[in-house]
Amino acid sequence: MKRPEDIASRLKEVLLTGYWIANTNYKDQLLSISWEQAIYPVENLNTIAALTYHINYYLAGLLNVLKGGALEIKDQYSFDLPPIRSSHDWHKLVETFLKNSTDFVNEVAQMPDAKLDETFVDEKYGTYLRNIEAVIEHSYYHLGQIVLIKKLIPA
Numbered sequence: 001m002k003r004p005e006d007i008a009s010r011l012k013e014v015l016l017t018g019y020w021i022a023n024t025n026y027k028d029q030l031l032s033i034s035w036e037q038a039i040y041p042v043e044n045l046n047t048i049a050a051l052t053y054h055i056n057y058y059l060a061g062l063l064n065v066l067k068g069g070a071l072e073i074k075d076q077y078s079f080d081l082p083p084i085r086s087s088h089d090w091h092k093l094v095e096t097f098l099k100n101s102t103d104f105v106n107e108v109a110q111m112p113d114a115k116l117d118e119t120f121v122d123e124k125y126g127t128y129l130r131n132i133e134a135v136i137e138h139s140y141y142h143l144g145q146i147v148l149i150k151k152l153i154p155a
Helices: 003-017 026-031 035-039 048-066 087-110 113-117 128-152
Strands: none
Touching (some): 003 128, 026 087, 035 087
16 A cells, blocks of 8 residues: 555544544544534533534645645634534534545545655645644544543533
8 A cells, every 4th residue: 555545544544434543533423413512512622513613624724735726724713613503504514524524535545655755835834744644633632522522511
């Protein structure tokens, strides 16, 4: 297996289908959460909806670069979740997240191996490999939060 395919497999595990490291993934978690649970405030923690938006924000921004576009995202906007007022709003966010996850995995899998070692947009961001691995680590971090927050929401 080439490096891009191996890394894409790791992305797919955390985002869509895996159980090996965390015994769950975003897709399974998000599809089992109601919109009321998604916006339920637990003390001063981010909501599940906010964390979903946050990870999707970075997936969409980096996906744009992988497809040849500019890096247009800014950390300060990564939690600017539009209001979730219905099941429709929540399902729309989840569908967008799952589509971006699938597209991101596919873009990484098809990437030429040498691209992983190239500079990502600007030297200060490191390589493509560093940024893709950061997505994996960042995703696991927030997946753990989602699982714990879900357990803290009253039945």
